Amino acid sequence: MFDVRTEISPRLLDSFFxxxxxxxxxxxxxxxxxxxxxxxxxAEVSLATPQEVDLAIVAARSAFESGPWPRLTAAxxxxxxxxxxxxxxxxxTVFVNLWTAQVGAxxxxxxxxxxxxxxxxxxxxxxxxxxxxxxxxxxARGHARIxxxxxxxxxxxxxxxxxxxxxxxxLGAALAAGCTCVIKPSPESPLDAYLVAECAREASLxxxxxxxxLADNDGSARLVASPDIAKVSFTGSVGTGSQIGxxxxxxxxxxxxEMGGKSAAIFLPDGDVEQAMPTLEQFTMPFSGxxxxxxxxxxxxxxxxxxxSEAYAARVAAFKVGDPWEPDTRVGPVLNRRQFDKAMSxxxxxxxxxxxxxxxxxxxxxxxTGNYILPTVFRNVTREMSIAKEEIFGPVVTIQAYExxxxxxxxxxxxxxxxxxxxxGNPERAFxxxxxxxxxxxHINGMELAPSAPFGGFKMSGIxxxxxxxGLEAFLETKAILFPSTAI
Numbered sequence: 001m002f003d004v005r006t007e008i009s010p011r012l013l014d015s016f017f018x019x020x021x022x023x024x025x026x027x028x029x030x031x032x033x034x035x036x037x038x039x040x041x042x043a044e045v046s047l048a049t050p051q052e053v054d055l056a057i058v059a060a061r062s063a064f065e066s067g068p069w070p071r072l073t074a075a076x077x078x079x080x081x082x083x084x085x086x087x088x089x090x091x092x093t094v095f096v097n098l099w100t101a102q103v104g105a106x107x108x109x110x111x112x113x114x115x116x117x118x119x120x121x122x123x124x125x126x127x128x129x130x131x132x133x134x135x136x137x138x139x140a141r142g143h144a145r146i147x148x149x150x151x152x153x154x155x156x157x158x159x160x161x162x163x164x165x166x167x168x169x170x171l172g173a174a175l176a177a178g179c180t181c182v183i184k185p186s187p188e189s190p191l192d193a194y195l196v197a198e199c200a201r202e203a204s205l206x207x208x209x210x211x212x213x214l215a216d217n218d219g220s221a222r223l224v225a226s227p228d229i230a231k232v233s234f235t236g237s238v239g240t241g242s243q244i245g246x247x248x249x250x251x252x253x254x255x256x257x258e259m260g261g262k263s264a265a266i267f268l269p270d271g272d273v274e275q276a277m278p279t280l281e282q283f284t285m286p287f288s289g290x291x292x293x294x295x296x297x298x299x300x301x302x303x304x305x306x307x308x309s310e311a312y313a314a315r316v317a318a319f320k321v322g323d324p325w326e327p328d329t330r331v332g333p334v335l336n337r338r339q340f341d342k343a344m345s346x347x348x349x350x351x352x353x354x355x356x357x358x359x360x361x362x363x364x365x366x367x368x369t370g371n372y373i374l375p376t377v378f379r380n381v382t383r384e385m386s387i388a389k390e391e392i393f394g395p396v397v398t399i400q401a402y403e404x405x406x407x408x409x410x411x412x413x414x415x416x417x418x419x420x421x422x423x424x425g426n427p428e429r430a431f432x433x434x435x436x437x438x439x440x441x442x443h444i445n446g447m448e449l450a451p452s453a454p455f456g457g458f459k460m461s462g463i464x465x466x467x468x469x470x471g472l473e474a475f476l477e478t479k480a481i482l483f484p485s486t487a488i
Contacts, residue, residue: 001325002097004033004043008191009198014046016214017197019059020207026052029216031187036104036333037324037370045190048213053222056211060153060180061228063208070150070178074128080205081125081175087199088118095164095192102189103160104333104370105287106324116449117165120467123451124172127472131176142485148476150178151254152230155223157244159236160188160335161290167193169455169466170233175209177475179231183212184223186236188335190214224248231475234258235292238460245463256464256474258292258456260391261419264412265295266433267304268405268425273311275445276424281315283422283447285375285395288334289343293420293441293455295397297388299408302401309379309399313358316375316397321364333370334394340371343394347376350387355398356380383414391417409436418458422447440465 005013015022025046032041048056064070069077088095092114099110135146156170163185174181185193193212200210215223224232224244231254234244241259248255265280267273284295300308324332334340340363347361360376373395381388381398388398402408412421418439423430427444434442440457456465464474 002101004098004101004191007094007097008195012191012194012198013043016046016048016052016056017194017201017210017212018052018056019063019211020201020205023052023055031190031214033102033188033191034336035101036335039369042101043191045187045214047187048215048219050219050222053213053215053219056182056213057153057223057226057228059208059211060182063206064150064153064180067180067206067208069180069206069209072178074131074133074176077175077178078125078128080203081121081128081172083203084199084205085118085121085125087202088121088196089115091195091199092118094195098191098195099164099189100324102191103335104324106329106332108327108329109287113162113165113449117168120165120168120451121172124176124472127469128176131469131472139482142483145481145483147479147481148177148473149479151475151477152179153228154179154181154231154233154475155229156181156183157220157224157232157234157236158183158185158193160186161287161292163189163192164196165449166235167196169451169471170235171196171210173466173471174231174233174475176472179475180209181211182223182229183210184220185212185214187214187216221247225251227251230254232256233466233474241462254474254477256456256466257462258419258464258466259460259462260417261292261294261439261457261461262297262389262391262415262417263293263295263420263422263439264297264299264437265422266299266408266412266424267301267308268423268429268433269301269304270426271424273308277311277315279422279443279446280312284312284397285316285331288331288373288395289397290334290339290393292391292461295420295422295447296392297412298397298399299402299411300399302403305379305399305401309358309377312397312399313377316377317359319375321372321374322367331372331375331395333367333372335371337371339393340373343373343392343396346387346390346392346394346396347373350378350381350385350396350398353385353387354380354382355385355387358399360395383411389415405433409433413438416460419456419461
């Protein structure tokens with residue numbers, strides 16, 4: 001069994017990575033990391049003092065203003081990034097085990113997604129070498145040179161559920177742009193970011209380019225409020241993201257927010273159930289539904305509600321629920337008792353509102369410890385029910401019947417969120433429907449986690465995009481330099 005205390009360096013538990021070196025924590029405050037599958041502490045990690053948060057900010061600011069990173073060529077930055085990717089790959093097994101140990105992700109899922117996380121970093125290294133950071137544009141007097149410059153020191157605030165993939169999306173774009181960074185991981189899963197810092201030192205990134213501090217709410221507030229932080233990129237809850245947005249906007253800082261979803265998978269009348277099931281199995285309740293892009297609403301033609309709901313429910317009812325360390329486990333525990341209680345309260349409310357439980361609908365009492373909920377599928381769900389409108393972050397999926405295409409679009413859009421979605425059916429018709437869905441990403445007859453595609457949301461799902469050239473541009477400022485016709 002993987003033991004955090006012996007499998008990683010002790011400095012990842014009691015130190016912060018600041019200005020290219022490990023700085024021993026000076027304050028007394030610590031956070032216990034609790035295993036979702038056993039309820040037991042797996043390690044204690046130190047929390048930064050306000051002074052240590054300030055040190056990380058100063059290091060990032062100094063590295064941006066005086067260090068080499070923003071002044072390197074894009075190709076030189078890409079070389080460093082590729083060395084960092086190689087160092088990450090050498091620790092693939094450790095990253096996989098950390099994901100399962102800290103937050104209970106099934107190890108089979110973590111094993112698939114960690115390599116995809118590193119691929120995101122490699123994607124941005126490649127993009128850095130091909131992106132046009134300078135472009136000429138004609139003007140009446142001569143021409144303008146449009147220069148894309150790094151925005152400045154960036155705070156990267158990472159959630160607990162998918163720490164490494166989300167960090168690679170943010171960090172890859174920031175490094176490719178020429179930004180320096182302060183990474184603030186989640187208190188529930190901080191060790192991935194510290195291991196990335198260890199890799200950054202191995203890859204010889206210049207001091208101050210990457211800094212990592214774990215802070216409580218006060219320390220986090222200090223980070224986002226600092227005028228020395230030019231850009232804040234946050235992934236997390238709507239409540240926290242809204243607070244960060246208000247603080248950063250008030251000082252005219254640059255901002256990217258990704259704050260959750262209530263995504264719909266739409267079966268068109270000709271949608272192929274057997275073709276769709278592998279996608280729905282993977283993306284409706286992956287990691288017990290604790291991914292923001294989870295397709296938690298399945299919208300079906302009224303005439304096919306029984307057929308599709310029974311086929312889907314039979315698939316998820318067969319999922320193995322249990323120990324996330326077992327290679328055949330499909331559904332592990334939810335993060336903690338608070339998240340367990342929240343998800344169970346939604347299930348109870350759904351039943352009270354008149355929705356029918358097709359499978360699940362209760363805790364898994366077969367497990368001796370941990371926060372386990374059986375995969376749960378509801379049908380006979382109406383638009384006004386809370387289970388159909390609000391993000392649950394648990395293994396709960398609703399199946400809603402629609403009358404016609406207009407009704408399907410209206411149901412899909414009838415939520416405060418707009419992050420992801422999928423459509424199954426004739427591709428041309430599916431594309432036409434996709435154009436009508438108010439969401440940031442729509443997949444047709446399948447789903448993929450593509451580094452080159454922008455990811456982000458409409459409405460309460462957030463502001464800005466990550467991934468693709470759009471993710472890089474979120475860390476750039478645009479400058480126009482105008483020349484007369486006789487100049488270069």
